[in-house]
Structures are given as structure tokens and as C-alpha cells.
Amino acid sequence: xxxxxxxxxxxxxxxxxxxxxxxxxxxxxxxxxxxxxxxxxxxxxxxxxxxxxxxxxxxxxxxxxxxxxxxxxxxxxxxxxxxxxxxxxxxxxxxxxxxxxxxxxxxxxxxxxxxxxxxxxxxxxxxxxxxxxxxxxxxxxxxxxxxxxxxxxxxxxxxxxxxxxxxxxxxxxxxxxxxxxxxxxxxxxxxxxxxxxxxxxxxxxxxxxxxxxxxxxxx
Amino acid sequence: xxxxxxxxxxxxxxxxxxxxxxxxxxxxxxxxxxxxxxxxxxxxxxxxxxxxxxxxxxxxxxxxxxxxxxxxxxxxxxxxxxxxxxxxxxxxxxxxxxxxxxxxxxxxxxxxxxxxxxxxxxxxxxxxxxxxxxxxxxxxxxxxxxxxxxxxxxxxxxxxxxxxxxxxxxxxxxxxxxxxxxxxxxxxxxxxxxxxxxxxxxxxxxxxxxxxxx
Numbered sequence: 001x002x003x004x005x006x007x008x009x010x011x012x013x014x015x016x017x018x019x020x021x022x023x024x025x026x027x028x029x030x031x032x033x034x035x036x037x038x039x040x041x042x043x044x045x046x047x048x049x050x051x052x053x054x055x056x057x058x059x060x061x062x063x064x065x066x067x068x069x070x071x072x073x074x075x076x077x078x079x080x081x082x083x084x085x086x087x088x089x090x091x092x093x094x095x096x097x098x099x100x101x102x103x104x105x106x107x108x109x110x111x112x113x114x115x116x117x118x119x120x121x122x123x124x125x126x127x128x129x130x131x132x133x134x135x136x137x138x139x140x141x142x143x144x145x146x147x148x149x150x151x152x153x154x155x156x157x158x159x160x161x162x163x164x165x166x167x168x169x170x171x172x173x174x175x176x177x178x179x180x181x182x183x184x185x186x187x188x189x190x191x192x193x194x195x196x197x198x199x200x201x202x203x204x205x206x207x208x209x210x211x212x213x214x215x216x217x218x219x
Numbered sequence: 220x221x222x223x224x225x226x227x228x229x230x231x232x233x234x235x236x237x238x239x240x241x242x243x244x245x246x247x248x249x250x251x252x253x254x255x256x257x258x259x260x261x262x263x264x265x266x267x268x269x270x271x272x273x274x275x276x277x278x279x280x281x282x283x284x285x286x287x288x289x290x291x292x293x294x295x296x297x298x299x300x301x302x303x304x305x306x307x308x309x310x311x312x313x314x315x316x317x318x319x320x321x322x323x324x325x326x327x328x329x330x331x332x333x334x335x336x337x338x339x340x341x342x343x344x345x346x347x348x349x350x351x352x353x354x355x356x357x358x359x360x361x362x363x364x365x366x367x368x369x370x371x372x373x374x375x376x377x378x379x380x381x382x383x384x385x386x387x388x389x390x391x392x393x394x395x396x397x398x399x400x401x402x403x404x405x406x407x408x409x410x411x412x413x414x415x416x417x418x419x420x421x422x423x424x425x426x427x428x429x430x431x432x433x
Contacts, residue, residue: 005323009309012320016311076307080366082273083301084324086293093324214293218275 006085006093007100010068014097019071024064024105031056032112049119050179054172056109057139059161061168065102065143066160068094069151078151082217091144091213098140106136123185127195130188131178134198138171138205145209148216171201223298223373223404224248224284225270231278232265239265240424241278252400254418255408261424263408264303267378270406271301285373297325300367303378304360310352314343314362317351318369325370337365341391356383364392368399375399378408393417 014020035052044052072078081090110132113120122128146167150159174197181191188195224246231241239262247253255263268274269281272295283290283298290298308317315334322329338344341361351359360383367375377396381389396405396417407414415421 002324002326005320009320009324012316013309013311075310076305077309079273079301079306080308083271083296083299083306083366084321085296088293089324218273 002085002089003092003096006081006089007096010093010097011100017071020064020067020101024060024101027060027063028056028105028109028112031059032109032116036116044117044119046119046183047180049113049117050176050183053109053113053120053179054176056113057106058168058172060105060109061102061139061143062161062164064105065098065140066147066150068098068144069147070160073151087214087217088210090217091148091209094148095141095144095209098144099137102136102140102143106132120183122182124182124187127178127186127188127191128182130195131175131182131198134195134202135171135175135178138175138198138202139168141202141205141209142167142171145205145213145216148213171198174198174201222249222286224282225374225404225406226282226284227270227279228282229279230266230269230276230281232262232269232274233277243279243422243424245422247404247406250400250402250404251420252396252405252407252418254415254421255406255424256410256415256421257424258410263410263424264305264378266424267301267303267376267406267408270374271299271376272296273301283374297370298373300370300372300375301378302360302363302367302376302380304382305378306363306366308351308359308362308366310354311350313350314338314347314365317362318365321366322369327370330369334365334369337368340395341365342387357385357388360384361388361391364395368395373403375403375405376408377405379411379414380407380409381411381414389413 035056069078072081085093114122143164146160146164150163153159174194178191178194178198181194226246227243230243232239243266255266257263265274269276272281272283272292283295285298309320312320318334319329335344338347341364343358343361343365346354346358351362354362364380367377380392380396384392393413396407399405400417407418409415
């Protein structure tokens with residue numbers, strides 16, 4: 001429950017300050033518009049659609065999810081958090097906030113894609129939903145811990161996507177492939193290997209985040 | 220009776236290659252007001268943060284004990300109250316909202332009576348629903364005392380407690396420090412003579428080490 005109240009604090013703070021939501025919405029609109037203008041009347045094959053879908057997700061996440069710890073550090077409230085909560089409570093609260101943000105963001109992106117891209121037609125919904133859930137969990141957890149790592153560094157804006165890219169690459173590549181499978185109509189049995197990679201990625205990131213966070217948070 | 224002790228064993232701190240202080244050892248038991256004094260840059264605030272568990276020492280150890288049991292680092296925040304000019308509360312929230320979230324995140328039910336009493340004592344009751352960003356620096360400093368006291372901590376660490384305060388604010392702070400010191404340990408890091416005059420013992424930091432005590 002402590003983590004829930006930390007999430008609640010962040011939620012109410014976000015409603016008032018709009019640190020993340022505005023930049024996320026703007027980024028989604030701009031990214032999708034640029035892709036649409038670039039494509040013009042060309043017909044985009046399924047594999048490119050799946051790749052572009054995750055490109056928009058990756059860069060939208062970079063513009064919004066990093067705020068979790070960076071906003072606390074920039075406003076000088078990190079010490080206040082240290083004085084009221086244990087490190088695991090802080091990390092859990094921030095992960096809950098980023099999970100909800102990333103799910104909301106990706107539902108909007110998926111909705112926009114399904115309206116604007118003719119080729120973005122899902123054949124295997126169950127595979128798409130499993131990938132959507134696992135991919136979002138991996139994205140939210142990774143984005144949260146990377147945000148904690150770079151919050152105390154200078155040049156945060158540049159460092160965040162630079163550090164995120166190698167960490168998120170295995171997730172993005174595999175999730176893009178699974179999205180292509182769900183567009184192609186590939187069965188779940190044929191996608192087990194890729195699903196296992198994403199699930200393992202999530203388990204590794206969650207475990208590593210909770211193990212490392214104590215050291216990141218204190219100094 | 221509060222049974223709390225704070226023990227610093229050969230504490231050392233350096234930032235990179237720059238040594239701030241080394242070999243700081245002392246023990247504070249049960250109650251009383253203890254001062255940390257020294258010239259600018261001697262490490263008063265750094266030592267205050269180490270005692271409050273906000274940063275780790277580079278060497279040595281700080282042990283907090285409650286009823287002779289060592290407190291785990293992840294639970295230390297429930298035993299500590301901390302005030303300093305660089306502590307910042309959430310200014311998009313009102314004072315009441317800040318205290319509601321702080322209590323809930325600590326896992327306790329907000330004690331409305333206690334918070335209202337503290338708000339009255341620090342002359343902030345009429346402004347409790349206003350966003351903190353509309354407060355003056357002195358009002359924000361008074362608000363930090365309520366933040367530090369609302370969960371009834373065993374150890375209160377005050378770094379420059381009267382900075383930004385007017386005479387009325389200072390008097391409120393001195394009065395409440397006197398009351399809390401009857402059953403709690405209070406550590407004051409300051410160079411203000413009036414702040415230090417409250418202290419029973421003063422630790423002097425100079426030339427990277429503890430140079431004496433009063």
C-alpha cells in the first residue's frame with residue numbers, strides 16, 4: 001500500500017504539473033505524423049509497419065518515462081522521498097506509475113496505428129496482447145531503473161536515450177518481431193522462443209532493478 | 220522513555236579525492252541536544268546527512284539502535300526527522316496534501332490532530348490548503364519542522380534550523396526543540412550562536428577532523 005500512495009502522489013503531481021503527459025502526447029502526434037508524411041501513398045510491408053510501431057513506442061517512452069526520477073532530482077525532492085520511504089517502496093511506486101503511463105501510451109499508439117495504417121491488421125490477437133503486456137512491462141521497468149541511474153548525472157536529456165538504447169534493444173527487436181508475427185497470423189506455438197526471450201528479459205530487469213536500486217538511490 | 224542511541228565509529232567522508240573529514244567518533248544516547256559546529260566547508264551538513272542516513276560514509280560506520288536493537292537501513296527513515304534549507308517539499312501540493320501523502324507513504328494513518336496542532340504552533344494553520352509554491356522561504360522552513368515532527372521520530376537532525384526564519388519563527392523553533400529534547404536526541408548543525416547555545420554538547424569539526432567538544 002505504501003507504493004500505491006507513492007504512485008498516488010506521483011499521479012496527482014502529474015495531473016497538476018503535466019511533466020510527462022504533455023511531452024508524451026506531443027511526441028506521439030509528431031512521430032506518427034512524420035511517419036505518415038514520409039510514407040505518402042506508398043504501401044508499407046508488414047515487417048516495416050511492425051518496426052515503425054516499436055520505433056514510435058521507443059522514442060515516446062524516451063520522452064516521457066524518464067521523468068520518474070529525473071523530475072524528483074530536478075525539483076530537489078529526492079531527499080524528501082529518502083526521508084519518507086524505503087528504497088523498495090520508492091522503486092515500486094515509480095514502476096507502478098511508469099507501467100500505467102506506458103500501457104496508456106501504447107494503447108493510444110496502437111489505436112492511432114490501427115486507424116491510420118492499413119497494413120496494421122492484427123491476425124493473431126492473443127499473441128499481440130501477450131507481447132503487448134510483456135513488452136510494456138519490460139519497457140516500464142527498464143525505463144524506471146535507467147531514469148534512477150541517470151537522475152544524478154549531468155546532461156540527462158542526452159544520456160537517457162543513449163543509455164536506454166543498448167538496454168532496450170533486445171526487448172524492442174524481439175517485440176517488433178512478435179508484432180510482425182501477430183500481423184502475419186503466426187501461431188503462439190511458433191512464437192514461443194521469442195515470447196520466452198521477452199518474458200526472461202522482464203524477469204531479469206525486475207530482479208536486477210530491485211537488487212541495484214539500494215546502491216543507486218542512496219548516494 | 221526513549222531508548223535510542225546513535226553511534227559514530229571512525230566515520231570518514233570524501234567526495235572523490237577531496238577529504239571532508241575522517242576519524243569522527245562519538246555516541247549519543249537517549250535524549251539531549253547535541254551541536255555540530257565548524258567553519259564553512261568543514262563538513263557539518265555532510266555529517267548531518269550521514270547521521271540521518273541520507274548519504275553513506277566513505278569509511279567507518281554509523282549505528283542507530285532502538286531498544287538495543289540495530290535499526291536496518293531500509294527502516295531508518297521512520298526513526299528520523301530532518302530539517303535543512305536544502306530539503307524541498309512538493310510545492311504543487313498544499314501543506315495538508317504534503318502531510319497526507321507523507322504519512323500514507325510511511326505506512327501510517329495521518330494524525331490530523333497532531334498535524335493541525337503543529338500547523339498552529341508554526342503559524343501556518345490558515346495557509347494549510349494553499350499550494351506550498353505560494354509560501355515564503357520562512358514559511359517553507361517552518362513547514363519542514365512539521366514534516367520532521369509529524370511521525371514522532373526518535374532522532375531529529377536539524378541542519379541550520381533557523382535559516383530564513385524571522386524572530387517569531389525562531390522562538391517557535393527554540394521552544395519546540397526544548398520540548399522535544401526532553402525525550403529525544405536532537406542534533407543541530409549550525410554556526411549560529413543562539414542555535415548552539417541550546418546544545419549540551421558541541422562537536423567541533425575543523426581541519427578534516429573532530430577538533431574538540433564542549
